[in-house]
Amino acid sequence: MIELLFALALAGSVDATTDDLATAMPTDFSALEVAKFRKRVTYGEQHERKAERVAKAAHCELPVVSDWVFAKIHAAILVSADGDILKIVPVDSGCPELEQYTVNHLAKYASNIAPIPSTHKPTWYRTTMNFRWPE
Numbered sequence: 001m002i003e004l005l006f007a008l009a010l011a012g013s014v015d016a017t018t019d020d021l022a023t024a025m026p027t028d029f030s031a032l033e034v035a036k037f038r039k040r041v042t043y044g045e046q047h048e049r050k051a052e053r054v055a056k057a058a059h060c061e062l063p064v065v066s067d068w069v070f071a072k073i074h075a076a077i078l079v080s081a082d083g084d085i086l087k088i089v090p091v092d093s094g095c096p097e098l099e100q101y102t103v104n105h106l107a108k109y110a111s112n113i114a115p116i117p118s119t120h121k122p123t124w125y126r127t128t129m130n131f132r133w134p135e
Helices: 002-011 016-023 045-057 096-109
Strands: 068-079 085-090 123-134
Touching (some): 045 068, 045 123, 085 096
């Protein structure tokens, strides 16, 4: 519940100048530049277990290959000229709860290592988190 409130607060914390950029977010996710973080955004076994619990509780239908469930969650990230994450928008995967988990994870672990745009203005990037667990 606290994670959900945190995500809602994060989503609502964008100022008026960022709102204009948020509405102008590119519609083609694949056209965005891949985010190159200053350090690797870590997520380990405990994060995959949490993602598994979230997906199972939400009854998400995810691809299964060789008895392994695979979840690939894409997200667009708006980064300020100073390198602060202003907004994280997940791409619809059919599992909103897992998308929200990804947004929370990126907001927590990538907030201080986000790429600094070379254009000296806020820039949209794309990133993907991959999770897997046995079926």
